[in-house]
Amino acid sequence: MPSKSNQQSREIVKVIPLGGLGEIGKNTMVLSCGDDIMLVDAGLGFPNEDMPGVDLVLPDLTYLIENQRQVHGLAITHGHEDHIGGIPYLLKHVTVKNIYGPALALGILESKLREFGLENVTTLHKVKPRQRVQIGCFNVEFVRCTHSIADSFSLVIRTPIGNIIHTGDFKFDFTPVDGELFDIAALTRAAEEGVLLLMSDSTNTEKPGFTPSERTVWKKLSEVFANAPGRIIVTTFASNMHRIKQVLQAAIQYDRQVIVLGRSMLNIADLARELGYMKYPDGLLVDVDEVKNLPDDKIVILTTGSQGEPLSALNRIANDGHKHIKVKPGDTVIFSATPIPGNERSVANTINALSIRGANVIYGKDAGVHVSGHACQEEQKLMINICKPKFFVPIHGEYRMLVKHADLANQCGVPSENTFVMANGDVLALTKNSVTQKERVPAGIVLIDSSRAWEIDETILAERREIVKDGAITITITAGANMSKLLSFDCTLKGIILANKAKGEDAAGKQISKVLENQVKQLLPKFKKLALDKKTTCQAYMHDAIKDFLKQEYEIQPLIQVILHEISDVNKKILPSSKTEEGSTGGGLGKEETQCSAD
């Protein structure tokens, strides 16, 4: 590549989303200018139903790995998992010496990094509202915004060619619970300097109007607390500190003590108190063991499980699986959260289970016990009006949302040729006056089985999907030297259904096994003639023959494994057998096995 002077190349800023566009989650934005790269957020995403065994989804980091010498730092907007959850994985693969962000987000991040043994690979810098930090040639101002987690920021990024505003996640809450107002003035100042590009949160762009203030939840919450005859169980996102604060406040006001359940809820409650985001009297929180000593109408249980997670405390309570707490008539359960798309079914299941056991469950969008943390259409328009950007890129949303948000920008006066609906991996190259969108960088996904922090590749998923669809069939064949004879045959069916399975226990399995054994016997002689001299080739040949046969005769397409052993001369081996039992001839076996036939 011809090298330009860094000065020259600083006339172009590249905007490269690696995650968060065309999806909800794993928000990860790369900005590059000259030889400098900075990141905004590094989040994680959640799998769809098509990804069995996958817990987390992360962006492909190839672009950053290839350019890691240029990475100057990462700016964090707020402490939600879809904005910071990918940082441990990022730090495993890419050197990021400096991370800047709000104290709360860094507090959450710190314990994550300890968990991964990564506490020493980077430096965390806490930032205050209006603080500016230099990340390469990017000057990043942290502008207080309002969102469902405390200590959230939008970013004004001053670049060599103009200002870029990245909203982070936001809503305009004019009466926030913590009194921390959206710093509209700081945005306006940037706007008066001129905004080259606005990148704005699209999560709620399908919803007309204005998102109500967090404070509106208080009305219904206090009404429930005033009237509940027995225990009150509240579930919300562990990170929704404003909500938790209001629940604690209601508990104090209505003279109840609070039991906090769920590891993440406990961790965040501790952290929030430690960092001064939440204040409550000693003795308000009691241990779950003490539940027996309190009258029901003096108890609030604050718990995780608002998404119906199978292992959450609430789900265990709902299904009689909790050690200390059983739900019962007289209990009032408040779902102070909406299901994330894809979780509707599991949330409904939890509500059903609670209802069966007699609890009064308060849930749903009309119940008044939840408000969103994201801007609706009118707020999104307000943001565009405040920033008056030249160019507009909707971020944080699925395609249909990005398209609608771009349309809102057009309505607010940004010409449609200046709005860009981008996909992860797209590269938007900005100059002071122009935009080109031609390049792409790798932007696949990395799938994680989080219980072990392992990466799962597509091949594995494909195998699992295949098995799920039609089951698996395993055929093991032991043949004499040169495929001279079938010494033994075994056929095992797992998760296979056959037309006549219902008729008798394993009748169908036995039938198919017999049929396949005959198939194999007919196939064996062919190998001699075909001069196939590799075991794998024999196996593949049998695999395909059996596959065709099963498809035609039984209309099934299971995952087929053919395992072929050739025993060339048993006596030779059996003779020195006493030794081999101790485990010394494994290698030799392998060698013999790979030989397969051919005259």
Next chain:
Amino acid sequence: MPSKSNQQSREIVKVIPLGGLGEIGKNTMVLSCGDDIMLVDAGLGFPNEDMPGVDLVLPDLTYLIENQRQVHGLAITHGHEDHIGGIPYLLKHVTVKNIYGPALALGILESKLREFGLENVTTLHKVKPRQRVQIGCFNVEFVRCTHSIADSFSLVIRTPIGNIIHTGDFKFDFTPVDGELFDIAALTRAAEEGVLLLMSDSTNTEKPGFTPSERTVWKKLSEVFANAPGRIIVTTFASNMHRIKQVLQAAIQYDRQVIVLGRSMLNIADLARELGYMKYPDGLLVDVDEVKNLPDDKIVILTTGSQGEPLSALNRIANDGHKHIKVKPGDTVIFSATPIPGNERSVANTINALSIRGANVIYGKDAGVHVSGHACQEEQKLMINICKPKFFVPIHGEYRMLVKHADLANQCGVPSENTFVMANGDVLALTKNSVTQKERVPAGIVLIDSSRAWEIDETILAERREIVKDGAITITITAGANMSKLLSFDCTLKGIILANKAKGEDAAGKQISKVLENQVKQLLPKFKKLALDKKTTCQAYMHDAIKDFLKQEYEIQPLIQVILHEISDVNKKILPSSKTEEGSTGGGLGKEETQCSAD
């Protein structure tokens, strides 16, 4: 069981839901009185994510099979799949000589029965509004109601102990598109005779207010038709005849021709015209081949796929997989349906795909292009007010809905001790004055792989789930006589992830294979000492040992298969090998294999 006279036992009517309670779908209600059984509807349900490879869910029919001599007939309320889709499976297992229902439902059912070769096992009787039929000791009056499919009925069932009203699915549409009004007078008449029990549709019981009339959709529909610059693509449920009618009407009014896509849509459109439910001029519908000959603004495409079904015409159009039609900028797509719970993700994916390709997509509950076919709270209260029942059983809904609906009945004056939230399989025994709810009948589920109409049992699902979670590992071992020696070893991994898998192609697989081979070598000598003389016992022992080892060392719990061959004396077998290749010694092999060890 002591036998009562039929006269005496007719003082009790038993209400036995086999499906539709605690769930949306597979509505199947049994009424029994003396020696007479009748059924209301026999629907099918859809699987949840926990049922890989399952297409349909049906109720357990054990109770009906055991009492099939008493079954006098089935009354159908309307032609939706969740009310008639289970009839072919019912007829396979239970003799039901007479089926009574609306002409449209029977039209749909007829072609289903032909498909299953069941057209001669029952007699279908078309009923008219207010017609009464005798099913055993039950006198069933069909009362016209309003719903999203034409020709829908509520039932007034006159029994020896009083009137039972079964609403079927309903809404109160005071301005129905087909002019067929809800026959409130017929309900009122039954109410004046006295209603012992009301069983009412709970689908929308979480929604306050009144469901808007089907006719309100016209406003937005005609607005879109008046302004769309190019093609209009409309998707809705194939069975939503009122909606389809309105789309055809809009096409006529705005001078467009209609292409119908999707087998079920085509079938129902044909049937509806044939039966006189839909009238339209010849030439309005054109074949998909003609799409090229028409200007875009003269085209309406009416298609299935409103639930994002992967194989539907719309989804193929959205993803460039349709033979004739590709979506493009200028197209307007109307989702005239809401996602059924569980389908939200696939619907969103389809909308995203259409958006990416530039279509203007109109969707969502605020868009005005869809109304529900089910009663909201105020309508449910109206129904209770009209019927003034002594006892109330909410039907057609998940538990939380049934609980809410029972609460509405209490608000309307039915005492809470007279409302019963039942589960599938519960038996409610009614007399003129009392109710007992003690007995239960079997009410499990039957899972169907519909592509082959096979039943899937729980074991198979459990195996599939296990594989999906952690993959599968297959170990095949060939040992010499009396476990004297390990002759060959093979270890195959499918869908397995290992911590260091990422490091190199199959490194982890090879490593685990080697480790397990050593494990097996150490295990083999034990069998001699343990005097285990069955192959299955050896296999189970190895299985458990390997399971523990994998869990401890690798933190994985895959499905493990151990396949053990014992070759007692190879020479004996190899000698007459030329014969066995033709496939004659299978049985003998099996016998030798089952012997395993023991000194």
